[in-house]
Amino acid sequence: xxxxxxxxxxxxxxxxxxxxxxxxxxxxxxxxxxxxxxxxxxxxxxxxxxxxxxxxxxxxxxxxxxxxxxxxxxxxxxxxxxxxxxxxxxxxxxxxxxxxxxxxxxxxxx
Amino acid sequence: xxxxxxxxxxxxxxxxxxxxxxxxxxxxxxxxxxxxxxxxxxxxxxxxxxxxxxxxxxxxxxxxxxxxxxxxxxxxxxxxxxxxxxxxxxxxxxxxxxxxxxxxxxxxxxxxxxxx
Numbered sequence: 001x002x003x004x005x006x007x008x009x010x011x012x013x014x015x016x017x018x019x020x021x022x023x024x025x026x027x028x029x030x031x032x033x034x035x036x037x038x039x040x041x042x043x044x045x046x047x048x049x050x051x052x053x054x055x056x057x058x059x060x061x062x063x064x065x066x067x068x069x070x071x072x073x074x075x076x077x078x079x080x081x082x083x084x085x086x087x088x089x090x091x092x093x094x095x096x097x098x099x100x101x102x103x104x105x106x107x108x109x110x
Numbered sequence: 111x112x113x114x115x116x117x118x119x120x121x122x123x124x125x126x127x128x129x130x131x132x133x134x135x136x137x138x139x140x141x142x143x144x145x146x147x148x149x150x151x152x153x154x155x156x157x158x159x160x161x162x163x164x165x166x167x168x169x170x171x172x173x174x175x176x177x178x179x180x181x182x183x184x185x186x187x188x189x190x191x192x193x194x195x196x197x198x199x200x201x202x203x204x205x206x207x208x209x210x211x212x213x214x215x216x217x218x219x220x221x222x223x224x225x226x
Contacts, residue, residue: 004152031213032213034213034214042219043200043217043218043220044153044200045217046214046215049214087152087153091213092155092166095158095165095166096141096143096165096166096204096206097143097168098143098145098155098215099155100145100152100153100154101152102150102152103151103152
C-alpha cells in the first residue's frame with residue numbers, strides 16, 4: 001500500500017464548478033500535511049498547509065481527519081487558471097522529509 | 111529575494127555515466143532536500159542535508175550521493191546511470207527549526223535528466 005494515496009483523476013470541470021480532491025495516508029505518526037500544486041513541466045508549489053481545525057484560503061478549503069487519516073481539498077468557483085496537478089503531501093513521521101501522492105490532474109474548461 | 115535555483119536545466123547522459131546536479135537554496139534557508147519525479151508520478155524523497163550532513167535518506171541505492179557546502183548549496187551525484195534514472199530531479203529548500211518551517215519546502219525548477 002502506498003503511503004499517500006489520491007483520487008486517480010483526471011477531473012474535468014466547467015468554470016465556476018466546485019471540485020473536491022481526497023487523499024488518505026498510512027503513517028499515523030505523520031504530523032504535517034500540505035497540498036501542493038504543480039503545473040505541467042514545472043516545479044511543485046505550496047498551495048496550503050492543512051491544519052486539524054481545517055483552514056480556508058480564498059476559494060480553497062482544506063480539511064484533515066486524523067482518525068480516518070484522510071485529507072481533502074475543496075476548490076470553489078473554479079477558474080481556468082486552476083488547471084494543474086494537485087499533490088497531497090504528508091511528512092514522513094520522522095525527520096522532515098515529505099511524502100507525495102501521485103497527484104490528481106484538474107482541467108477547468110470554459 | 112532569490113528563490114531556489116538549480117543547474118543545469120536539462121541533461122542527457124548515457125547509461126553507465128555519472129552526473130552531478132547542483133542546487134542553491136532560497137535566501138535564508140539552510141536545509142536542502144532532493145527529490146526524484148518520474149513521469150506521471152509524485153516526487154520521491156532521495157535525501158536531505160543540513161549542516162553539511164545527510165540527515166535523512168529515502169529508499170534510494172548508494173549510487174545516489176550528495177553533498178552540502180558551507181554556503182548551504184548542494185550537489186546530487188548519481189553514478190552508474192540506469193535508464194530508469196531518467197526523471198525530473200527537484201531540489202527543495204527549507205529552514206531547519208520549528209516543524210512548520212522545516213516542513214514547508216520550496217522547490218527549484220528542477221533538472222530534467224535523460225539517460226539513453
